[in-house]
């Protein structure tokens with residue numbers, strides 16, 4: 001019995017010793033020293049002790065790049081072009097890369113650890129992204145799980161964004177701050193406020209945080225980000241398709257459009273399960289009365305008898321298929337869950353929309 005206890009004790013001691021040696025060895029091996037990160041041929045340069053991800057090193061220098069999943073390696077948004085250094089691309093990165101990106105040295109900043117001097121390229125637009133402090137100025141419950149939150153900017157006091165762009169909110173997580181992307185729903189003419197439409201994801205860190213905010217609370221976010229580019233040509237018709245919180249960028253696009261081009265042709269397709277999920281319908285119907293070239297199509301996929309719904313039923317891509325005229329140049333903006341985006345994209349392509357005229361954010 002005593003011999004057995006002694007042998008277990010010796011084995012445990014050996015394991016502890018090996019673990020300590022491995023930790024020390026890893027620390028020594030992982031001592032990459034000071035590394036230089038050069039951005040856009042020297043437009044910006046900084047030194048950083050190696051061993052951290054490029055994403056966090058950039059963030060420390062207040063260089064903000066899209067990172068919708070907060071660095072978890074699951075969104076593929078944090079792409080940078082590596083000109084020199086960085087080693088081999090990792091298996092966690094390749095699923096997000098096209099052939100051209102693989103050849104062109106594109107990497108995910110949240111997966112790439114700084115271990116040597118690095119030279120990278122970033123779009124100029126990203127170097128203008130800022131960190132904002134803002135106060136909650138209004139909260140409105142739109143449905144049982146979707147709320148609209150308006151922030152008044154404090155520092156900087158103004159923002160300039162394009163229709164359909166998003167910000168990344170900082171929310172307190174169990175292991176420190178996390179960042180999540182939320183599209184701006186306010187029109188681009190409002191430079192002093194940022195409005196969001198946020199669906200509560202059960203157990204979700206950032207959406208729960210936003211759903212618990214009250215008027216006067218302070219938040220921090222970075223932005224604006226995003227690739228949506230509304231054509232400046234008023235003859236190009238706009239098609240917006242969304243579901244749930246996907247209304248946010250669509251609301252900004254439609255409101256911004258009619259402030260600038262009152263006669264522009266635009267169609268809204270919005271998919272809901274039942275009347276419980278419907279919001280903004282009356283506002284858009286009023287907008288359509290004021291702007292006859294604006295057409296509104298809401299569709300319910302699971303209408304109840306009590307809903308007394310007389311409009312379209314079924315998934316929203318069926319409404320797009322039913323109402324969208326394939327003639328004339330159009331740009332489409334899609335926001336919602338991936339299956340919706342895929343089904344709608346197929347319909348749009350069948351109606352002659354080119355790939356470069358279809359923009360989407362999956363969420």
Ligand SMILES: Cc1cc2nc3c(=O)[nH]c(=O)nc-3n(C[C@H](O)[C@H](O)[C@H](O)COP(=O)(O)OP(=O)(O)OC[C@H]3O[C@@H](n4cnc5c(N)ncnc54)[C@H](O)[C@@H]3O)c2cc1C
Pocket residue numbers: 068075166180181182183184196197198199200201202203204205206207208245246248249361362363
């Ligand atoms: C470009 C972009 C713009 C976005 N804009 C908006 C917006 O305007 N409004 C908005 O509400 N959201 C938007 N999102 C989604 C948002 O960024 C968050 O992913 C979402 O709010 C969940 O974050 P969370 O921290 O609450 O959940 P997490 O803590 O990240 O996740 C908790 C759990 O829920 C699951 N989960 C995560 N997201 C979803 C989801 N959407 N549905 C179901 N389960 C989920 C996770 O897998 C996890 O198991 C956008 C995303 C992108 C990429």
Ligand code: FES
Pocket residue numbers: 066067068069070071072073074075076077078108109110111
């Ligand atoms: S931040 Fe999402 S993949 Fe890098």
